[in-house]
Amino acid sequence: MDAVFKALADESRRALLDHLFKSNGQTLSQLCEHLDMTRQAVTKHLLLLEQAKLVTIVWSGREKLHYLNPVPLQEIYNRWISKYERHRLQALSDLKKGLEQNKNKKE
Amino acid sequence: MDAVFKALADESRRALLDHLFKSNGQTLSQLCEHLDMTRQAVTKHLLLLEQAKLVTIVWSGREKLHYLNPVPLQEIYNRWISKYERHRLQALSDLKKGLEQNKNKKE
DNA sequence: TTGACATGCAACCAAAAGGTTGCATATTGT
DNA sequence: ACAATATGCAACCTTTTGGTTGCATGTCAA
Numbered sequence: 001m002d003a004v005f006k007a008l009a010d011e012s013r014r015a016l017l018d019h020l021f022k023s024n025g026q027t028l029s030q031l032c033e034h035l036d037m038t039r040q041a042v043t044k045h046l047l048l049l050e051q052a053k054l055v056t057i058v059w060s061g062r063e064k065l066h067y068l069n070p071v072p073l074q075e076i077y078n079r080w081i082s083k084y085e086r087h088r089l090q091a092l093s094d095l096k097k098g099l100e101q102n103k104n105k106k107e
Numbered sequence: 108m109d110a111v112f113k114a115l116a117d118e119s120r121r122a123l124l125d126h127l128f129k130s131n132g133q134t135l136s137q138l139c140e141h142l143d144m145t146r147q148a149v150t151k152h153l154l155l156l157e158q159a160k161l162v163t164i165v166w167s168g169r170e171k172l173h174y175l176n177p178v179p180l181q182e183i184y185n186r187w188i189s190k191y192e193r194h195r196l197q198a199l200s201d202l203k204k205g206l207e208q209n210k211n212k213k214e
Numbered sequence: 215t216t217g218a219c220a221t222g223c224a225a226c227c228a229a230a231a232g233g234t235t236g237c238a239t240a241t242t243g244t
Numbered sequence: 245a246c247a248a249t250a251t252g253c254a255a256c257c258t259t260t261t262g263g264t265t266g267c268a269t270g271t272c273a274a
Binding site (some may be wrong): 215216217218219220221222223224225226227228229230231232233234235236237238239240241242243244 | 245246247248249250251252253254255256257258259260261262263264265266267268269270271272273274
């Protein structure tokens with residue numbers, strides 16, 4: 001789970017996911033064309049995405065094909081976001097209450 | 108959006124959000140009790156959470172109260188996760204197809 | 215078979231991140 | 245008034261991160 005959050009923390013890696021979203025199964029060279037950095041840098045980013053299981057690699061001869069795996073994103077939603085979503089209104093009302101109490105103290 | 112992903116990338120910061128989830132509106136000192144690091148380190152983490160608008164600060168005298176703001180998490184879901192969720196089955200079938208084509212090449 | 219293409223490996227570098235220590239400032243309670 | 249409490253500011257340090265360069269390896273196509 002930590003690996004997924006870390007992988008998503010970088011703009012270049014999110015861009016890579018977006019490119020795969022538009023066209024799944026691209027080779028390393030193809031993915032490099034979009035990014036303004038060396039192939040080796042892209043390789044490192046893709047390695048992190050792979051370790052987070054956000055991207056799956058399939059070798060085809062000398063070419064390395066990259067496929068999106070949406071499962072970890074789903075898990076982030078299930079174990080993290082939906083939990084907070086359920087308490088969304090409560091959290092906002094807590095904040096409102098806190099603000100008002102502070103206001104009263106000042107007056 | 109980048110700030111939110113960066114803020115969520117660290118385990119300590121996710122722990123802070125979890126503590127606020129359990130008990131909203133805690134002071135800095137209270138939040139420090141849970142973490143195994145100095146107050147200054149916790150302050151820095153909370154600053155990042157604040158900049159990402161995941162936490163809102165309310166001053167009450169000399170005490171700094173911290174409140175959860177679930178809105179950015181909701182936005183991550185809306186603009187990021189749900190997008191991939193919609194193409195979840197497609198992505199998996201792309202991968203399956205890729206694997207099979209590779210298998211055929213080998214045989 | 216040989217040159218071009220696709221990728222890997224490793225050393226290296228600068229900047230950012232995570233954390234500490236020391237001291238300063240503002241608020242509270244007695 | 246003053247001591248204790250709650251927090252801020254800034255310099256510093258180490259590790260991680262994002263990126264580069266140079267060279268090696270494996271595969272394809274003429």
